[in-house]
Ligand SMILES: [Zn+2]
């Protein structure tokens with residue numbers, strides 16, 4: 123099939139126009155902005171959301187955004203359950219318990235981009251939920267309610283899941299313990315831990331091939347493949363393989379590298 127000359131000229135014109143647009147864009151941004159280019163944004167692999175506890179977490183996909191809604195109620199045992207609950211166990215690692223028990227009418231909802239991007243500057247995390255774990259339990263940072271770092275006396279209140287109870291409910295601060303009772307949570311492995319408020323996934327300390335990543339940024343993040351990304355390179359966080367206090371490993375103690383969305 124032959125194209126009329128005019129069509130060819132228009133087509134060539136369009137290509138030249140598109141190229142000049144692209145070069146204009148490149149001229150405006152410096153090298154450090156390359157990862158801000160929307161064309162570089164990679165969608166979060168949807169198979170990761172199959173890992174979330176369906177009894178607690180509802181995931182809604184809406185084109186460019188994903189909404190994660192949880193009631194914060196975990197699918198594992200803990201001494202923080204009411205003693206009448208089938209999932210109640212005597213403390214395994216906790217020395218003292220904080221007041222309150224799992225339950226109540228909690229709700230944690232966050233809407234994140236389906237293809238989150240690195241922001242031009244990182245953002246410190248605040249108190250309260252900074253992510254939602256696969257169990258449905260909110261992820262907190264390395265500080266307690268009065269802004270003091272996790273210290274021995276606080277660490278003694280963590281159950282084997284690395285959680286305790288607070289005014290805002292049951293929440294994780296640190297990596298779970300390697301005890302027989304732990305049949306669900308990531309401990310020194312490649313399991314998905316949850317999703318952070320900026321939309322990036324948080325994995326355990328290891329890569330899918332069992333090795334520890336060596337190129338993590340200050341937040342425990344890097345670009346690489348994950349057990350869910352089907353060979354595609356995505357930005358994701360890991361639990362940083364460093365003791366935070368004694369033998370305790372914080373789940374997430376750095377800044378968020380993407381744009382944080384409010385967990386309501
Ligand atoms: Zn706490």
Ligand SMILES: [Zn+2]
Nearest residue numbers: 329335346347
């Ligand atoms: Zn990785």
